[in-house]
Amino acid sequence: MAAADADNHIRALQLARACIALGARLGTVVHVTGLRAALLRTHFFRNGGSVNGRRPESSEWIHCGNILTRAEASEFASVFSELRERQRCAPADALVLAYRMYADSHAGRPTLSFDRAFSLVCQLLGIWQCSQSSLAMQRCPRCQARYLAEIGAPPPATGCVFCHLLHRYSLDPRVKAHFLGRQATPSRMPRPGGDPKKQS
Numbered sequence: 001m002a003a004a005d006a007d008n009h010i011r012a013l014q015l016a017r018a019c020i021a022l023g024a025r026l027g028t029v030v031h032v033t034g035l036r037a038a039l040l041r042t043h044f045f046r047n048g049g050s051v052n053g054r055r056p057e058s059s060e061w062i063h064c065g066n067i068l069t070r071a072e073a074s075e076f077a078s079v080f081s082e083l084r085e086r087q088r089c090a091p092a093d094a095l096v097l098a099y100r101m102y103a104d105s106h107a108g109r110p111t112l113s114f115d116r117a118f119s120l121v122c123q124l125l126g127i128w129q130c131s132q133s134s135l136a137m138q139r140c141p142r143c144q145a146r147y148l149a150e151i152g153a154p155p156p157a158t159g160c161v162f163c164h165l166l167h168r169y170s171l172d173p174r175v176k177a178h179f180l181g182r183q184a185t186p187s188r189m190p191r192p193g194g195d196p197k198k199q200s
């Protein structure tokens with residue numbers, strides 16, 4: 001194996017390890033790293049792990065799921081998109097970094113699984129499992145937050161998911177309890193390949 005090929009292979013294995021540490025199932029790691037399933041099983045899934053984990057469901061949850069899940073999907077997607085736009089991170093690096101930041105901001109108990117975050121990236125960029133983009137980031141004309149929406153969808157008349165969340169916060173104890181249990185969201189963007197915990 002040539003030196004450049006060896007470097008690429010090592011980087012793919014490191015990426016695989018990072019994805020698995022964040023809870024990725026085998027099929028997701030195959031897509032993200034380009035490594036063969038048999039090789040990944042040998043290195044990382046000897047004891048079963050998430051080889052047989054559930055595949056992500058249809059994307060209906062993005063539009064019809066509960067408000068906390070939809071808000072967290074937009075939160076993850078917003079960080080992912082910032083990493084892509086400002087730091088020009090490759091999709092796989094941005095997925096791992098954005099998910100780490102998102103999970104850290106939820107005290108290690110995120111509502112969104114890594115596989116669901118992967119599914120969002122597929123639909124945002126039209127890569128891996130998806131042949132074309134079906135989702136995009138929109139800016140809410142009411143609160144100015146960025147949120148996930150179907151490509152071409154008009155701004156919702158009653159505001160985005162964050163507008164609704166703000167309205168529900170003082171009325172719904174479940175929503176309030178969810179956010180009171182969170183840590184502060186990291187304010188700095190990590191460098192690609194770096195450990196965000198070491199950069200604060």
Ligand SMILES: [Zn+2]
Nearest residue numbers: 140143160163
């Ligand atoms: Zn809004």
